[in-house]
Amino acid sequence: MTRTVPSRHHDIADDLRRQITTGSIKPGERLPSESGLADQYKVSTATLRSALAILQGEGLVEKIHGKGNFVRHRPRKIMYVGGWGTLDPWTAAETALRVTDQATAIEARGHLATLLRVPTGSPLTEFLSISYEGESPHSLARIYVPGGPEPTEALGNGPSYVRTEASFAVLNALSAELRETVSARLPTPDKASVLRINPGLAVLAITRIAADTAGRVLEAALLVFPGDRVEAVFTTHHVLDERQTQG
Incomplete structure (x- = not known):
């Protein structure tokens, strides 16, 4: 039986998601720069951006051009x-x-x-x-x-x-x-x-x-x-x- 090993960008997304959901990183707060996060997790910028793309797709993180990545406020209907x-x-x-x-x-x-x-x-x-x-x-x-x-x-x-x-x-x-x-x-x-x-x-x-x-x-x-x-x-x-x- 083949076991699927989680990729590195999924691990990073899981860690950032945990910090967001537990309040360690608060709504409206700007995340460190992509290069800074890549250095922190010891991965390439491309891998880091793949992790951020997962969180953006989940609506947890918002990328604002020229400003950076921010934790989204929970959208209310x-x-x-x-x-x-x-x-x-x-x-x-x-x-x-x-x-x-x-x-x-x-x-x-x-x-x-x-x-x-x-x-x-x-x-x-x-x-x-x-x-x-x-x-x-x-x-x-x-x-x-x-x-x-x-x-x-x-x-x-x-x-x-x-x-x-x-x-x-x-x-x-x-x-x-x-x-x-x-x-x-x-x-x-x-x-x-x-x-x-x-x-x-x-x-x-x-x-x-x-x-x-x-x-x-x-x-x-x-x-x-x-x-x-x-x-x-x-x-x-x-x-x-x-x-x-x-x-």
Whole structure:
């Protein structure tokens, strides 16, 4: 019978995991440099990075470009309320989320023209919203609205603005119909990079289309949540026959 011998990078990951779970290395704390850890464990930098990749995949360690590797705060789940297109205020408040927004003027092309039911080349405003728990990205949304941005809104590479209301709510109050398509899938490389998650971690992707009574699309939103940080709740209200309620 062949016995599998744990590789060195698994041993290192086990040791670092133990230090994290026992509190020897606390949430938010920066780990020693990769070269320093490699010297400490007497391994190559490549082996050390393989160990860190395991912990990053487990959500225990987060690598921030130009800063180093940090112990992640334990992600707490928030609730996405289907039909309202927003985050539950109670769970969002518990995680102390803040949201950055940036508006950009673009043209409708490809799938965006199809989603918004507008001719190719029509002016759109894209709102890029990223929510953060502390300094860690929690979720992201790209919200598209027909027409150009208001003069007061940031354009192009202009500065983002920050709000403390953790919501990706429908922007137009005149919407009469809200259709949401929910799927679980692996993130694209760019989304994994923005959210600082392992590309192997499934995300909850929600496409939300808001339309008015005439069927004109008022907003198309593409929302992405790491699967370990959100629960989506949809409630259906049945309309009772008035004769039944009076019987």
